[in-house]
Amino acid sequence: MIRLGNEVMIVDKEEKNVEDLLPVATAAKIGDCTNEEVLKSLGVGNFDICFVCIGSNFQSSLEITSLVKELGARYVVSKANRDIHAKFLLRNGADEVIYPDRDIAERLAVKHSANHVFDYVELAEGYSIFEIPPVAAWVGKSIQDLAVRTKYHVSILGIKSGGHLQILPRADRKLEADDHLMVVGLKKDVDKILANIK
Structure with missing residues (x-):
């Protein structure tokens, strides 16, 4: 997304996960996106697309997908590892589900x-x-x-x-x-x- 000229904000609860992308991202924030107040502070409704890229914790992925949609995200793309995950993500706000692996x-x-x-x-x-x-x-x-x-x-x-x-x-x-x-x-x-x- 960055190489294609898009403005990209990266958010992760672990600082070490965003350090490498600081020089290239438009913005990088540290915060727990399962917290509604953190998402509100990011202004997710102002973004064209929100990607939820959590592969290891399905519960967090589901919560974040639901929250960003409730907070006005226009289009939500969420990562899934299994078909059953995809079904739940689509029912809870994801507009598109990807299976990169x-x-x-x-x-x-x-x-x-x-x-x-x-x-x-x-x-x-x-x-x-x-x-x-x-x-x-x-x-x-x-x-x-x-x-x-x-x-x-x-x-x-x-x-x-x-x-x-x-x-x-x-x-x-x-x-x-x-x-x-x-x-x-x-x-x-x-x-x-x-x-x-x-």
Whole structure:
């Protein structure tokens, strides 16, 4: 959030947890956010988004989520470790629940279970973005000539080459052996392409 140019206030009850971020955060406060008076003093209603990032103490996460929403937070994103936690967080004020540990674990599992997948980002409804090498038979041919959308039911969103990412490459762009293709599609369709990569 900070790198993207947002103003960020960090709050933790442990001083050592905020020390490293003091130079980069807009503000850093020390306080127990389960205390309503502490949250009131922060003015949570003035923020566009409040993130509740407590992973080890679900009771505190639930209390803080509920309190920040009651105090006028516009949008609350809370961290969950289990589905049952997510249900309670959503019922008690969270507008969105994230599972960072689970999401990273799933991403790594797909990336390291499938041969020739450099990276992977899950989207929605079964669709994902995969970073893969081109099939050997594709090298030297243009995207248009390959008709990957018609033949394989995937779209090429970008091509990484020499450390640079070209988004939405032109149809006449010829593929090179060391290209990394950013393709979007269903896993089953991408698996068919991967099966042709030696």
